[in-house]
Amino acid sequence: MFVPPTADALLEARRHLASVDPALAAIEAVTPAFEWRVSTGGFPGLLKMVVQQQVSLASAAAIWARVEAGLPDMTPDAVMGHEDAYLLSLGLSRPKARYVRAIAHAHLAGTCDFDALPGLSDEEAIAALTAITGIGRWTAEVYLMFTQGRLDMFPGGDIALQEAMRWADRSEVRPTEKQAYARAELWRPYRGVAAHLLWACYGAVKRREIAPF
Template identity: 60%
Template sequence: MPLPPTPEDLAHARSVLASADPALARVDRQTPPLEWRLRVGGFEGLFRMIVEQQVSVASAAAVWARLRDGMGGISPEALLRHDLDQLRGMGLSRQKATYGQGIARAQLAGEIDLEHMATLDDEGAIAALTALKGVGLWTAEAYLMMCEGRLDVFPGGDVALQEAIRWADNAEVRPDQKQAYARAEAWRPYRAVATHLLWAWYTGVKRGEIALEPVAS
């Protein structure tokens, strides 16, 4: 099982980012120490991300609990023992059930090995994940960050992240996905740490815990 970055790892990465980028230096000064909690990975972790797409946190948690209880646990074999109507009865949409079963078949057929993704580099892992129907680029990048603790994955399509970049750069217009990826090149090899840092800062500002101060001209 992958291990999350240690507090020392994160402190070092933040120091490197702050030294490399004045905008991130300001974000770093305003943001408390990060805690990087890894989610469950493997088939269960990826399937849960599919379940959580485009629904509220509460709704996703409720559906996940019904699936876990109804199937007697989450595994490729358990998912494939239930047809689409049964899965819909547990609260899963037909589309998500179809995606989940496709991923389960791919795992069992050896087309992807979600339990040993660490054998692939970041680009290879993203390519393998996005080859699965229902797994887009953001889901693949988020999975590798949140379930495997990879330090240089960057979900450039994330709207909250894009807005945090806009604030950090004191820009008038939020960067699009292509622009966000280009902006993040300066943050290698710690783009995932920069992402967590910007997310934490963004959340702090939204909650009123951090003041969004204008950048001095």
């Protein structure tokens, strides 16, 4: 399991980002300290991310609890050992049952070895994950960021990030995914820290801890 960046490392990265981008400096100045988000890695981690997508927090928690109870040995072999009807009985939709099976098959077939992912470059790891049915670029990027602590990973398709970027740039419209990626180039090699900073700012504004921009 990876060790997330320390508070000192995050502070140093924040200072670097503020020094290279005045717009981000304004965000950095008012955003409270944050910790790196950490999620379960490996096969179970990607399974959980897919299962919980596009449903409410309460529904996601309830469905995942049923999946954990129904698949106590959460391995690719265990998933492939059950029929679709069983996966559906755990609360998965038909598309998600198909995606879960695709993730398991990819690992067993060797097309996406979860144990080998940490040794791949960012783009190689993203390519390996997005080759799996049901795994888009956003899912791959967030998974790699939260489970492997990749400091330069940036999920440009994330709506909350785009909104916080709009605030930072005092823009009337959110950037598109393509524009968000282009804008974030300035933040290399700490685009992942910039994402955490923007998320932290977005959350603080929504909780009314800091004033809207």
